Amino acid sequence: xxxxxxxxxxxxxxxxxxxxxxxxxxxxxxxxxxxxxxxxxxxxxxxxxxxxxxxxxxxxxxxxxxxxxxxxxxxxxxxxxxxxxxxxxxxxxxxxxxxxxxxxxxxxxxxxxxxxxxxxxxxxxxxxxxxxxxxxxxxxxxxxxxxxxxxxx
Amino acid sequence: xxxxxxxxxxxxxxxxxxxxxxxxxxxxxxxxxxxxxxxxxxxxxxxxxxxxxxxxxxxxxxxxxxxxxxxxxxxxxxxxxxxxxxxxxxxxxxxxxxxxxxxxxxxxxxxxxxxxxxxxxxxxxxxxxxxxxxxxxxxxxxxxxxxxxxxxxxxxxxxxxxxxxxxxxxxxxxxxxxxxxxxxxxxxxxxxxxxxxxxxxxxxxxxxxxxxxxxxxxxxxxxxxxxxxxxxxxxxxxxxxxxxxxxxxxxxxxxxxxxxxxxxxxxxxxxxxxxxxxxxxxxxxxxxxxxxxxxxxxxxxxxxxxxxxxxxxxxxxxxxxxxxxxxxxxxxxxxxxxxxxxxxxxxxxxxxxxxxxxxxxxxxxxxxxxxxxxxxxxxxxxxxxxxxxxxxxxxxxxxxxxxxxxxxxxxxxxxxxxxxxxxxxxxxxxxxxxxxxxxxxxxxxxxxxxxxxxxxxxxxxxxxxxxxxxxxxxxxxxxxxxxxxxxxxxxxxxxxxxxxxxxxxxxxxxx
Numbered sequence: 001x002x003x004x005x006x007x008x009x010x011x012x013x014x015x016x017x018x019x020x021x022x023x024x025x026x027x028x029x030x031x032x033x034x035x036x037x038x039x040x041x042x043x044x045x046x047x048x049x050x051x052x053x054x055x056x057x058x059x060x061x062x063x064x065x066x067x068x069x070x071x072x073x074x075x076x077x078x079x080x081x082x083x084x085x086x087x088x089x090x091x092x093x094x095x096x097x098x099x100x101x102x103x104x105x106x107x108x109x110x111x112x113x114x115x116x117x118x119x120x121x122x123x124x125x126x127x128x129x130x131x132x133x134x135x136x137x138x139x140x141x142x143x144x145x146x147x148x149x150x151x152x153x
Numbered sequence: 154x155x156x157x158x159x160x161x162x163x164x165x166x167x168x169x170x171x172x173x174x175x176x177x178x179x180x181x182x183x184x185x186x187x188x189x190x191x192x193x194x195x196x197x198x199x200x201x202x203x204x205x206x207x208x209x210x211x212x213x214x215x216x217x218x219x220x221x222x223x224x225x226x227x228x229x230x231x232x233x234x235x236x237x238x239x240x241x242x243x244x245x246x247x248x249x250x251x252x253x254x255x256x257x258x259x260x261x262x263x264x265x266x267x268x269x270x271x272x273x274x275x276x277x278x279x280x281x282x283x284x285x286x287x288x289x290x291x292x293x294x295x296x297x298x299x300x301x302x303x304x305x306x307x308x309x310x311x312x313x314x315x316x317x318x319x320x321x322x323x324x325x326x327x328x329x330x331x332x333x334x335x336x337x338x339x340x341x342x343x344x345x346x347x348x349x350x351x352x353x354x355x356x357x358x359x360x361x362x363x364x365x366x367x368x369x370x371x372x373x374x375x376x377x378x379x380x381x382x383x384x385x386x387x388x389x390x391x392x393x394x395x396x397x398x399x400x401x402x403x404x405x406x407x408x409x410x411x412x413x414x415x416x417x418x419x420x421x422x423x424x425x426x427x428x429x430x431x432x433x434x435x436x437x438x439x440x441x442x443x444x445x446x447x448x449x450x451x452x453x454x455x456x457x458x459x460x461x462x463x464x465x466x467x468x469x470x471x472x473x474x475x476x477x478x479x480x481x482x483x484x485x486x487x488x489x490x491x492x493x494x495x496x497x498x499x500x501x502x503x504x505x506x507x508x509x510x511x512x513x514x515x516x517x518x519x520x521x522x523x524x525x526x527x528x529x530x531x532x533x534x535x536x537x538x539x540x541x542x543x544x545x546x547x548x549x550x551x552x553x554x555x556x557x558x559x560x561x562x563x564x565x566x567x568x569x570x571x572x573x574x575x576x577x578x579x580x581x582x583x584x585x586x587x588x589x590x591x592x593x594x595x596x597x598x599x600x601x602x603x604x605x606x607x608x609x610x611x612x613x614x615x616x617x618x619x620x621x622x623x624x625x626x627x628x629x630x631x632x633x634x635x636x637x638x639x640x641x642x643x644x645x646x647x648x649x650x651x652x653x654x655x656x657x658x659x660x661x662x663x664x
Contacts, residue, residue: 043475044474044546050180051548052180073624089474092473093473093474094470094473095470096467096468096469096470096476096490096491097467097468097491097495097498099494099498116222120389131499132499135499138498140198141495141498142457143458143461143497144367144459144463144495145462145463145468146180146366146367146370146463147363147368149180149468149476150180150181150182150476151468151475151476151477151478152475152476152477153475153476
């Protein structure tokens, strides 16, 4: 009896410990993989990270804009997007010019309003996307190419 | 279960640490080191080092696709009709307006760089019926990648040398516009090999050594896609190519520039530069050639720093992964996805195409009107100069003014006609130039009518296409035939050429 109790006690402790490590690890990983340093580890993302770093949003994470904010949708969105990007980068083909998907455009737009709601509180915004007016925000895509891209990326 | 998940989490963690902390570099171009000689000029020598770049370069061989106003089928620009010889957007009066100048023999739509030497050696503008081409070796300047070598070897003597003597040295594919024109063969860094561009930039204070990468992405094209003239011996090395830029890059400024740098003693035009004298109106003319750089530089894209290469050499991923610059120089309307959508990502390709055509359609319409009034101006001065009735007291002065307006009106429409974007590179400027051209040519008509006390006015009434029909056919061979010269009033002002056979077929002597 005594022995069994000790085993189950240490087992519970071990599971708890593993649980804490796992949760902390997952939390850390979630945060790390939100950031430009991680996203920019694939060369095809250099342009996006480069222009992000020069922008007013440089101190934010990529995924402050590029994934939904609530935890559950964020998890599923991130998993799907990450899998798709890894597939494109390894077995698939990368497009000549990379564009945001319709889903991403919506997610990004929701995140605009999430942070900037107070600014637009008293006005009606009529264009479909905030970036239809704030056009430099999508990675300064009106800059001459030489300021954004080089070969071999 | 824990035994499996834990290593996985650790692996992800390590993966994140190892890969996810790299600094993103500044947009710094990759550097290369080839084993090629610094003077390498054969295009094929570069293939083994840069096979996929070379693959895109060979795509310039496609000369089958047209866009709406542009494209790569080398049709005759004055002929209206069906491809491949003619096209629906034609300029029917070109041969009339260039009568007496080699451009009246043959002038076709440009196609890929890979055909440059072939088309140069095939064109009727250079006299292939004689030991003398009639045009200097300067004509090699923007076609052959052997020119840097020739300039090294002969210096400024090269320009006035006999064109034909270099024909046989040229391989049609290996020596056409290629790698060494824009790249240092050892490092592949962008470089300017053009003598006239280096000298023009020096004169207007552009420092090539400190040019930014963005500027170089246009300057390499400005080596050739510019207006130029051949130097009069009075001003230095004979036939040396010069870009007329010291007063500015626009037609008004270039027109002022050409009020010098010539050696004519003709009354009213003393010292002005003259490309040829139009035999029908006896006007000292200026010929404009492909001023793409000048048209682009202050247009909406050029002024915003968008370079030639941004649209004409878009990044492509031939292997599905790494970007290279496409080396297929053609109409970007053939690849809107790659060229335009890298900036205009919120637009659809069809929308962008329609916007291009919006400018081109209007430019084209006004270009044809400007050419019609230009023809009318030549005709008016022809009639006035032959008018035997009572003349205005200031007849001679009025005729000088009329011819000066013909020269200016024609130089202006030629600026748009010769430019290869049909207005798109700078829509407002193109339309302004054409509006001015129409005004200048109309002033020429007015002066000529005034000089004859309006006696010629009735002869200029009505449809210009009936008064002066477009010359559909003309060539060096045809100018050997009296029957041909008698077939059109304007052709009667040309001397008959001696009968002769072809001496050259491309780079081979046939006689």
